[in-house]
Amino acid sequence: MNDIRNLEPKALWNNFYALTQVPRPSGKKEQIGAFLEDYGKSLGLQSFRDEIGNVIVRKPATPGMENRQAVILQTHMDMVPQKNSGVAHNFGTDPIQAYIDGDWVTAKDTTLGSDNGVGLAASMAVLADNNLIHPAIEMLVTVDEETGMHGAFALQGNVLKGDVLINLDSEDEGELYVGCAGGLDANITFPYIEVPVPEGDVALKVSLTGLKGGHSGVDIHLQRANANKLMFRFLKTAVAEYEARLATIKGGSLRNAIPREAFAVLTVPSDGVDDLLDLVAEYEDLFVTEFTGVEDNISLTAEEVALPSGVLPEEIQDDLINAMVVSFNGVFRVLPELPSVVETSNNVAIVRSYGNEVQIRMLLRSSVDSRKDELASIIESAFSMAGAKVEFTGGYPGWKPNLDSPILKEMTKVYEVKFGKTPKVMIIHAGLECGILGTNYPDMDMISFGPTIRYPHSPDEKVNIETVQKFWDYLVAILENIPVK
Numbered sequence: 001m002n003d004i005r006n007l008e009p010k011a012l013w014n015n016f017y018a019l020t021q022v023p024r025p026s027g028k029k030e031q032i033g034a035f036l037e038d039y040g041k042s043l044g045l046q047s048f049r050d051e052i053g054n055v056i057v058r059k060p061a062t063p064g065m066e067n068r069q070a071v072i073l074q075t076h077m078d079m080v081p082q083k084n085s086g087v088a089h090n091f092g093t094d095p096i097q098a099y100i101d102g103d104w105v106t107a108k109d110t111t112l113g114s115d116n117g118v119g120l121a122a123s124m125a126v127l128a129d130n131n132l133i134h135p136a137i138e139m140l141v142t143v144d145e146e147t148g149m150h151g152a153f154a155l156q157g158n159v160l161k162g163d164v165l166i167n168l169d170s171e172d173e174g175e176l177y178v179g180c181a182g183g184l185d186a187n188i189t190f191p192y193i194e195v196p197v198p199e200g201d202v203a204l205k206v207s208l209t210g211l212k213g214g215h216s217g218v219d220i221h222l223q224r225a226n227a228n229k230l231m232f233r234f235l236k237t238a239v240a241e242y243e244a245r246l247a248t249i250k251g252g253s254l255r256n257a258i259p260r261e262a263f264a265v266l267t268v269p270s271d272g273v274d275d276l277l278d279l280v281a282e283y284e285d286l287f288v289t290e291f292t293g294v295e296d297n298i299s300l301t302a303e304e305v306a307l308p309s310g311v312l313p314e315e316i317q318d319d320l321i322n323a324m325v326v327s328f329n330g331v332f333r334v335l336p337e338l339p340s341v342v343e344t345s346n347n348v349a350i351v352r353s354y355g356n357e358v359q360i361r362m363l364l365r366s367s368v369d370s371r372k373d374e375l376a377s378i379i380e381s382a383f384s385m386a387g388a389k390v391e392f393t394g395g396y397p398g399w400k401p402n403l404d405s406p407i408l409k410e411m412t413k414v415y416e417v418k419f420g421k422t423p424k425v426m427i428i429h430a431g432l433e434c435g436i437l438g439t440n441y442p443d444m445d446m447i448s449f450g451p452t453i454r455y456p457h458s459p460d461e462k463v464n465i466e467t468v469q470k471f472w473d474y475l476v477a478i479l480e481n482i483p484v485k
């Protein structure tokens with residue numbers, strides 16, 4: 001009874017199950033790309049990959065629908081590879097273990113990949129179902145959306161033939177998305193030459209675990225703890241008051257995921273170990289208290305480990321810690337006209353010592369370019385004053401809302417007729433590929449919708465079963481009612 005292939009609509013869930021069996025973390029596009037291209041060919045449809053690996057499959061209109069606007073069903077093939085600490089899962093080889101948990105489908109100890117696997121599974125079902133009524137269809141599946149939207153950036157302006165693009169990568173049923181935030185990557189480096197461990201010191205590994213994490217766009221307003229920020233709060237006190245020295249640091253793993261864990265190796269004088277352990281317990285209590293009702297399982301622990309080969313020079317250590325403490329993280333500004341919508345944010349995503357440098361990676365998001373630039377300037381100022389090298393890369397545009405969009409009006413009407421209520425029109429604080437695709441296809445009408453997904457980009461990711469059925473029924477009705485050209 002726990003087999004997701006028994007759920008309705010069966011075709012969609014069977015496709016999603018098939019996707020869970022094909023490894024598809026960001027950056028590993030060959031196997032999943034070949035799978036999708038072969039799927040299209042197996043249906044007798046025109047199916048191909050472009051130079052970067054995006055998959056395009058074309059299905060002709062059903063009889064009587066040839067005069068309707070052609071529709072592009074757009075999704076991405078990659079998923080965020082996140083797992084719980086200590087879990088032996090290889091995202092490059094192992095299938096995702098999806099299972100039914102009450103009203104939801106989730107995965108055992110890893111991300112599920114419902115972002116964007118459910119939308120992709122629906123597109124595949126449209127291609128295979130010859131009983132549907134629909135206009136000409138193009139299935140566009142991009143590569144590496146989760147790590148920089150590389151597929152959308154690389155798509156040429158003469159590839160797509162459709163008139164309307166429906167993105168299936170939103171995560172709240174009953175909401176239609178007509179705009180999204182743009183993004184910018186911050187890359188910060190503190191170079192250093194290791195110095196000897198102070199004589200008489202012992203080493204401790206401090207571990208901060210159990211945080212919820214989540215999507216750094218759609219979950220940023222939930223005020224969840226950021227493991228990197230909390231770890232550096234602790235480190236500031238440990239260094240200033242307990243003579244601790246920082247040897248290594250590792251926190252977070254992806255720019256677009258709120259970091260759930262952070263680990264630091266410190267050295268302290270041997271007669272100060274007990275005091276530092278007391279400090280660890282104090283900070284655990286502090287964090288638990290501060291995040292009551294938000295984080296349920298915060299754990300801060302320390303254990304003695306072998307001495308490292310060296311530690312950071314004291315001046316660089318202090319500059320790093322101070323810059324991390326003052327660095328902005330979270331919601332920077334909301335939209336004045338829509339206070340429930342985040343306008344600008346930053347995620348202090350990754351911190352790691354690697355070789356002879358400490359690398360810090362952040363993801364800034366904003367629907368207002370000038371605010372994004374303002375936040376970038378604040379971050380650049382803080383870290384430049386600390387002696388770090390700061391670079392900004394990977395910027396991508398937002399998607400400007402068009403409230404007069406013909407597809408928005410038609411989809412609103414279809415939703416009202418089918419479900420008896422009006423859908424919400426939304427702007428999402430995350431990067432949808434519509435903004436990028438719109439640069440090469442400026443006249444294309446675009447919209448985004450999807451089923452209800454919670455905690456994407458984390459091992460708690462889950463998709464609501466009932467909303468998947470509604471999502472499918474709505475998609476089928478939309479395709480039947482696409483306007484004439």
